[in-house]
Amino acid sequence: MNTMNESAVQDRTIGDIIRDARNLSAAEVEQVLAFQREKGVRFGEAAIALGLASEEEVLSALAEQFHYPLAKAEKRSSNPELVALNQPFGVQAEAFRAIRSQVSMRLNPGRDQRLPLALISPGVGDGKTYFAANLAIVMAQLGGRTLLVDADLRSPRQHEVFGLSNGAGLSSILSGRAESQVIQQVDGLPNLFVLPAGPLPPNPAELVERAAFGLLMRELNGKFDHIVVDTPAAAHGADAAVVAARCGAALVLARKDASRVAGLEDLVASLTGSGVQLVGAIVNEF
DSSP states (O other): OOOOOOOOOOOOOHHHHHHHHHTOOHHHHHHHHHHHHHHTOOHHHHHHHTTSSOHHHHHHHHHHHTTOOOOOHHHHHHOTTOHHHHSTTSHHHHHHHHHHHHHHHHSSTTOSSOOOEEEEOSSTTSSHHHHHHHHHHHHHTTTSOEEEEEOOOSSOOHHHHHTOOOSSSHHHHHTTOOOSSOSEEOTTOTTEEEEOOOSOOSOHHHHHHSHHHHHHHHHHHTTOSEEEEEOOOGGGOSHHHHHHHHHSEEEEEEETTTOOHHHHHHHHHTTTTTTOEEEEEEEEOO
């Protein structure tokens, strides 16, 4: 009786990837291996030390080995805030992955579908845009379709962070204007999509209070595995609380040495009775 042959595809080692990318000879590979054994370092570090690979090539090799999206070099300089995409093996990216794990465990346990998650904070400059962008990136890196919604209709920045058009967006939809290609895919990260804020409206609070916003979030929730929503600072008014209520879940962000306890208490109190699930609070250091 014949047994089935198993043909498991083995991932290439970083040494193989660097060797092929640089077309290293057998002698050069052996030189790297000897240096690696002598110094007790990784193959990539040894190759850099010997001038047989650049840091950029080693980073690209790591991304390929671990199947992680990596922004192109030119994109990294133009989108420096996207640390989870620009430096996927760095300390900051690892911190975002740890937060992703905590959020995933606390967000709607036992439910088949997660609620959209609103990022809220008391003041301007707390880092919500930066935090929301990178949390959305690490969510997308899990493999599920992820949508980042810029619901800050007062001072939106997500389109700038990702280098996207803001000619149409959330404000266009809520104003009843039919627009095509409103949701944009992020280059280099096929699972991540962004719905920018769109043109600044004269009535941002009224737009997010409309029933259309809640209906839109429910519709989008059926099309994406994860939804992260950026909001305006609570200092601007009730927008953040309204957006959080429409989403159903919220994560509070505070800035170290800047946010005040009274402001955080007022923000949390504004959600009382809204049915919002508070997933937790994050202290942002920058």
